[in-house]
Amino acid sequence: MSGALPGLVLAYLPSPDRGVWHLGPIPIRAYALCIILGIVVAVTWGEKRFVARGGEPGTVLDVAVFAVPFGLVGGRLYHLATDWRTYFGPGGDPIRALMIWEGGLGIWGAIALGAVGAWIGCRRRGVPLPFFADAVAPGILVAQAVGRLGNYFNQELYGGPTTAPWGLEIYERVDPATGLQDSLNGVAVGDPIAIVQPTFLYELIWNLIVAGLIVVADRRLRLGHGRVFALYVAGYTFGRFFIELLRTDPATRVFGDIRINVVVSAVVFVAAVVYFVLARGRGPREVPPTPATDPDAGDEPGEGDAATTDPDEKVPGTAGDRSS
Known part of the structure; x- marks a missing residue:
């Protein structure tokens, strides 16, 4: 294989030689570790922002108990729906549909079903979902960036x-035991067989940039009523649209030969922008409910600002997946 790619230079980014390590019989998967780390980042930063905006401490973790598992299930279902041939088509293995640790989380499904879980958690704590979503939005973006590192290892x-x-x-x-090709659990051998566009890295960097931008916008404009979350969705989908065009991995095609996530990105981007504009009429940032106030107090437009503390004060700087 030494002559496969002549003229290699040291500037190319090397891939990790493996994505799985073993402690005895226990596999330690980089993909899973990245997902877990991303969740920790999102919850930790989301909690700081939520409290700084006037929310009750501990709420973000309580809501995450519902939002995280719902999001994981939703992400997997979206991946299965858009890549069903891998599991249920000719030569597919339906049992692998349950093996989430191998990768395969679609961000659209994760956000959609995760929002259902968050709504349940917010209802239990008497917190308006838009208020909660605005607090956690930047952390979700950073969590997505961390999750993309799992694609690097895979x-x-x-x-x-x-x-x-x-x-x-x-x-x-x-x-190593059988010498058979195993792209997921195996160990790298020989020279590189290809030099490709690191689209996972492009998305990682874009996510961090958008996270920083929405933090600045929120600080200056004191956004509320779900507008921070809408800005997150619009910013992410804008970049994802172009990054998706560079990807060459197998994907469901629609409207002839267009990757389905290109279409979804465009549709969701338009919806997010429309919501961002329309929600402006709901008034200043909500006042979050407290144990001493009505749980629905934060839903009415025209209320005063939630807190005098900047939601990102003293918060560290902003830095899915064989994900869809």
Whole structure:
């Protein structure tokens, strides 16, 4: 394989030699660790922002108990719906549909069903869902960025061949015990077999940029009523639209030969922008309910600001997945 790619330069980004380590019989998967770390980041930063905006401490963690499992299930269902041939088509293995630890979380399903879980949690705590969503939005973006590192370890979600110095080296991986090819659980061997666009890295960087932008916008404009979350969705989908066009991994195609996530990104972007504009008429940022106030107090437009504390004061700077 030494002659597979002549003229390699040191500037290319190397891929990890594996994505799984073993402690005895226990597999430690980088993908799973990245998802867990992302959840921790989202909950921790979301809690700080929520309290700074006037919310009751501990609420974000309580809501996350519902939102996280709902989001994981939703992400998996979206992935299965848009990549069903891998599991249920000719030669597919339906049992693998349950193996979430192998990767495969669609952000659209995670956000949609995660919002249902968050709504349940918010109802139990008497917190308006838009108020909660505005607090956690930047943290969700950073969590998505951390999750993309899992794709790096899995050698997945990359684009076409490139000669750019930041191109990503892709290696063949084999099972050391059998010598058979195993791209998910194997160990890299030989020289790189391809140099490709690191689209996972593009999305990671874009997520961090958008997280920083919405924090600044929220600080200056004192956004409320779900407008921070709408700005997150609009910013993310704008970048995802173009990044998705660079990807070459198998995907469901619609309207001829368009990747389904390109279409979804465009539709969701328009919906988020429309909501952001229309929600402006709901008035200043909500006052969050407290144990001494009516649970629905934060829903009425025209109320005063929630808190005098900047929601991002003293918060550390902002830094899915064989994800869809």
